[in-house]
Amino acid sequence: MSKTNKNMPKIIVIGGGATGCGVARDLVLRGYQTTLIEFGDLGSGTTSRFHGMLQSGARYVVSDTPYAAECFRERETISKIAPEAVELIGGLFISLPNDPEDYPEKFIKCCEIAKIPCQEIQIDEVLKKEKELSNNILRAFQVPDAVINSWQLVNLLAKDIKANGGEVLTNHKVVSIKQHNNLVKSVEVIEKNGFKKILECDCIINASGPWSGKIAKLVDQEVELQLTKGSVMVFSHRIVSQAINRCRIPSSNDIMCPSGTVCLWGTTSEIVNDPDTTKIRPEEIQELLIGAEELFPKIKNYRSFRAWAGVRPLVKPKNFDKNIPLPRSHSVIDHSENGLKNFLTVCGGSLTTHRSMAEDVVNKLGNKLGINIPCSTDTIPISNSKNAKWTPSSYFQKIENQKNFNDVVCECEAITKTDIEEIMKNENLFDFHDIRRRIRVGFGPCQGTFCNSRLAEIVVNHKIDIDIKKSILNFWSERLKGSIRTSYGDQAKQILLSDYIHQENFGLRLTEENSEKDDIRA
Amino acid sequence: MNTDVIIVGAELDAFIASIRLQELGYTSRVLANGQGSYLYSSGNIKVLDFKENNNSDNKTFPFFIEGLPSAHPYKLIGKDNVKQAIEWFFNHQISNKLRYEYFETNTFTISPIGLKIPSYGLYFNQINFENIYNKDITIIKFQNQKDFHAELIAQSIKQYVNTIEILNVVQPDTNQHSDSSSLAISFDNLSSPDNYFFNINKKINKKTSVVIFPAVLGLNKYMEIIRCAEKTFSKKCFEAPTLPPSIPGIRLNKILEREVLKKNYIHRGSHILKANIENNKCLSVVDNFKRIIKARAFIFANGGILMGGIKVKSNGEIVEEIFDSKIQNNNHTKCEKSYETLNALQTSGVLTDNKLKPISNSNNQLENVFFTGRNLSNWNPSLELSGEGVSIASGWYSANNISSYLHD
Numbered sequence: 057m058s059k060t061n062k063n064m065p066k067i068i069v070i071g072g073g074a075t076g077c078g079v080a081r082d083l084v085l086r087g088y089q090t091t092l093i094e095f096g097d098l099g100s101g102t103t104s105r106f107h108g109m110l111q112s113g114a115r116y117v118v119s120d121t122p123y124a125a126e127c128f129r130e131r132e133t134i135s136k137i138a139p140e141a142v143e144l145i146g147g148l149f150i151s152l153p154n155d156p157e158d159y160p161e162k163f164i165k166c167c168e169i170a171k172i173p174c175q176e177i178q179i180d181e182v183l184k185k186e187k188e189l190s191n192n193i194l195r196a197f198q199v200p201d202a203v204i205n206s207w208q209l210v211n212l213l214a215k216d217i218k219a220n221g222g223e224v225l226t227n228h229k230v231v232s233i234k235q236h237n238n239l240v241k242s243v244e245v246i247e248k249n250g251f252k253k254i255l256e257c258d259c260i261i262n263a264s265g266p267w268s269g270k271i272a273k274l275v276d277q278e279v280e281l282q283l284t285k286g287s288v289m290v291f292s293h294r295i296v297s298q299a300i301n302r303c304r305i306p307s308s309n310d311i312m313c314p315s316g317t318v319c320l321w322g323t324t325s326e327i328v329n330d331p332d333t334t335k336i337r338p339e340e341i342q343e344l345l346i347g348a349e350e351l352f353p354k355i356k357n358y359r360s361f362r363a364w365a366g367v368r369p370l371v372k373p374k375n376f377d378k379n380i381p382l383p384r385s386h387s388v389i390d391h392s393e394n395g396l397k398n399f400l401t402v403c404g405g406s407l408t409t410h411r412s413m414a415e416d417v418v419n420k421l422g423n424k425l426g427i428n429i430p431c432s433t434d435t436i437p438i439s440n441s442k443n444a445k446w447t448p449s450s451y452f453q454k455i456e457n458q459k460n461f462n463d464v465v466c467e468c469e470a471i472t473k474t475d476i477e478e479i480m481k482n483e484n485l486f487d488f489h490d491i492r493r494r495i496r497v498g499f500g501p502c503q504g505t506f507c508n509s510r511l512a513e514i515v516v517n518h519k520i521d522i523d524i525k526k527s528i529l530n531f532w533s534e535r536l537k538g539s540i541r542t543s544y545g546d547q548a549k550q551i552l553l554s555d556y557i558h559q560e561n562f563g564l565r566l567t568e569e570n571s572e573k574d575d576i577r578a
Numbered sequence: 579m580n581t582d583v584i585i586v587g588a589e590l591d592a593f594i595a596s597i598r599l600q601e602l603g604y605t606s607r608v609l610a611n612g613q614g615s616y617l618y619s620s621g622n623i624k625v626l627d628f629k630e631n632n633n634s635d636n637k638t639f640p641f642f643i644e645g646l647p648s649a650h651p652y653k654l655i656g657k658d659n660v661k662q663a664i665e666w667f668f669n670h671q672i673s674n675k676l677r678y679e680y681f682e683t684n685t686f687t688i689s690p691i692g693l694k695i696p697s698y699g700l701y702f703n704q705i706n707f708e709n710i711y712n713k714d715i716t717i718i719k720f721q722n723q724k725d726f727h728a729e730l731i732a733q734s735i736k737q738y739v740n741t742i743e744i745l746n747v748v749q750p751d752t753n754q755h756s757d758s759s760s761l762a763i764s765f766d767n768l769s770s771p772d773n774y775f776f777n778i779n780k781k782i783n784k785k786t787s788v789v790i791f792p793a794v795l796g797l798n799k800y801m802e803i804i805r806c807a808e809k810t811f812s813k814k815c816f817e818a819p820t821l822p823p824s825i826p827g828i829r830l831n832k833i834l835e836r837e838v839l840k841k842n843y844i845h846r847g848s849h850i851l852k853a854n855i856e857n858n859k860c861l862s863v864v865d866n867f868k869r870i871i872k873a874r875a876f877i878f879a880n881g882g883i884l885m886g887g888i889k890v891k892s893n894g895e896i897v898e899e900i901f902d903s904k905i906q907n908n909n910h911t912k913c914e915k916s917y918e919t920l921n922a923l924q925t926s927g928v929l930t931d932n933k934l935k936p937i938s939n940s941n942n943q944l945e946n947v948f949f950t951g952r953n954l955s956n957w958n959p960s961l962e963l964s965g966e967g968v969s970i971a972s973g974w975y976s977a978n979n980i981s982s983y984l985h986d
Binding site: 465 | 620691693695722724725727728734755821884889890919920924959960
């Protein structure tokens with residue numbers, strides 16, 4: 057049932073990542089008339105380009121204790137309101153011989169202050185559980201880390217926004233924002249198919265992450281961000297059963313995090329100017345591998361089938377000191393100080409704290425507008441399925457139960473034709489990638505080698521008019537773009553197999569003209 | 579375990595070499611880690627996409643070879659040898675058993691998604707574009723068969739045909755899965771194909787003149803089965819390739835394997851770890867069971883990077899570990915674009931002389947070791963569409979070279 061109220065102001069949220077979706081949900085639940093605008097597909101920016109953790113906060117507990125405490129509260133809340141997107145795997149903080157000796161004591165103390173449950177465990181017990189870990193570990197601490205399926209999360213949020221009367225516009229690019237008398241009046245957007253429209257509004261919330269600066273520029277405003285690119289490597293199989301962190305001040309190369317059927321190792325950190333910088337250099341892969349070897353000596357024997365990079369939007373404080381790490385906590389910028397009365401920017405923070413960020417910005421919006429409706433996103437579940445949870449085996453279990461083995465389209469992720477048809481029925485999708493992001497088809501170790509043409513067959517069967525050659529090529533070249541960065545060991549074989557099937561067998565041609573054009577954000 | 583030649587790998591080039599050696603009077607043992615890459619092929623023989631991808635003035639076989647770069651395996655082997663090898667293959671009883679049909683030039687087969695694939699030889703009743711121009715076509719699709727893309731083929735070829743329709747039929751054994759292998763086995767086990775096709779015939783449009791089946795009509799009895807279908811329908815029947823694993827590839831593999839096994843041995847699960855070399859001669863190889871296997875000459879046909887004959891290390895270095903051969907490394911890690919990276923990986927490989935003997939990183943030139951197929955450098959099977967051609971030519975040629983080496 058719609059919760060939005062015709063008498064409430066019209067708010068436009070720009071950005072369809074976790075933050076934007078969180079803000080829009082908060083707005084609709086408080087009754088605001090809400091429209092969310094996203095340039096590409098939901099969660100196709102930074103939201104999907106990170107290591108997948110729902111932080112217990114322990115990672116930042118020494119460097120930013122209040123933020124760590126916020127993370128833990130949010131971890132508790134998110135795992136209650138969106139169990140379908142969360143796997144409570146637990147986490148370990150591992151101290152190695154070359155890590156600072158005094159850090160573990162600080163770590164325990166700060167966890168206590170931030171109220172994050174933390175328990176030291178015996179080394180031999182750790183090694184029994186995590187067989188790939190180095191024998192050199194000195195100390196180990198158990199914390200309640202979790203992982204989150206970010207696409208699942210944003211799609212659940214979007215579903216709830218729509219169910220409560222909000223509007224979600226994906227594949228809509230903001231072209232210009234019209235202002236009059238220090239007030240924003242409307243937003244001009246252009247659809248992927250070239251169709252333009254004007255959306256009127258009473259207020260805008262800019263939640264476009266690393267693109268916040270670009271959006272603010274449209275109205276001659278400034279958002280001071282420090283953009284850092286972080287690269288992540290994906291290893292096939294779950295090498296570890298829980299998130300493994302280095303017990304030291306968070307920096308590069310210190311997390312291994314299981315996610316679905318795979319695990320992710322990250323991250324690097326490199327200052328960039330352009331939020332669209334997602335290219336990975338070969339040296340970064342070497343850097344990541346060397347870092348991973350300290351914790352997992354045999355890591356080079358495992359197949360890494362993909363690497364990606366995302367851009368973190370950290371907020372630059374006014375008196376910015378280069379020697380201390382930037383704070384992770386978010387900030388809300390009210391641009392009325394610079395002459396624009398109804399434009400707010402929310403930035404910084406993380407996926408773990410997206411809900412409290414939303415609560416904060418919508419509270420501030422309420423203060424401005426004199427509307428005093430309390431936030432309810434911390435108690436109302438995002439989806440109704442009470443017993444739902446996200447486990448890597450949930451799709452496999454479904455197939456085992458239904459015995460519909462013939463129906464499996466994507467063997468790596470156990471996605472069936474029925475699952476895909478369901479998605480296509482319910483949503484307005486542009487291309488294969490939109491299907492992939494919703495249902496994980498083509499996500500697994502073979503990276504679309506075998507499911508690409510099957511997917512095309514299903515789409516064509518639904519009388520959707522596509523250019524078969526172009527669609528299959530696009531899907532392949534996009535998957536290839538990430539998987540080719542780790543072309544060593546068994547992955548080199550896999551890439552050539554994929555080439556064998558697509559070029560030698562299917563007769564497709566990957567050329568300069570059609571290679572990598574299909575960037576997710578471009 | 580006395581044998582003249584050890585062949586490492588179970589690829590097309592390995593079996594061709596073994597069969598050719600047998601013809602020349604030498605025994606061989608095939609040591610294979612697992613299956614070759616047939617499973618991923620469509621079963622047709624691609625020699626080179628010489629109509630489009632070539633600078634040579636003369637665009638017919640084998641003159642097209644002249645336009646290739648000088649280090650290309652075809653150039654090392656030589657135009658006349660390539661011609662002889664390909665003709666040998668198509669005139670051999672292995673081809674006869676599969677009823678390979680070959681042409682003086684490339685013909686276009688239909689790929690699993692309906693695109694054109696220039697091929698030099700086609701297996702028995704494989705569909706090609708000549709068969710469909712302006713015809714009325716029915717494509718048969720078995721229920722739940724996800725690896726045959728009837729819709730995609732229909733969409734892609736509809737511009738060339740008069741009419742086209744897809745007919746969904748029940749598979750011969752509904753208790754079986756609907757993957758290609760299960761379907762092929764159930765066709766082999768079909769007690770009365772006449773009955774089965776009789777029921778299908780009732781549903782086929784009277785106007786149809788050409789019926790296209792997925793290439794799953796049996797592993798062994800496919801010729802009988804296709805003939806039976808043609809007789810029952812009174813229409814031409816063809817097979818179109820499926821997504822791999824491919825049944826025509828398995829058929830080819832089986833025929834080759836049987837031919838090799840007539841006089842020789844195939845050891846599966848044997849992974850070669852090192853070689854014993856003395857005075858520029860390889861005396862024996864050692865496998866993962868620590869067996870020391872002696873021979874007078876060795877062929878390495880273990881499939882290059884694709885099948886693991888050559889390895890890519892995590893720092894991007896490409897190595898051939900057994901002999902530490904000189905490698906053509908085209909620096910795939912430095913490439914910016916995906917298609918460049920792929921091309922660099924494909925064209926990297928072992929450098930050889932024009933007898934296909936590897937050039938060693940040390941100064942010692944091995945006398946009795948030969949490399950073939952995807953192990954070789956400076957060719958790109960997926961861009962040139964020359965995978966089977968280079969395998970046949972290099973397998974045949976290395977066998978000839980061994981023969982003259984052992985004879986001397």
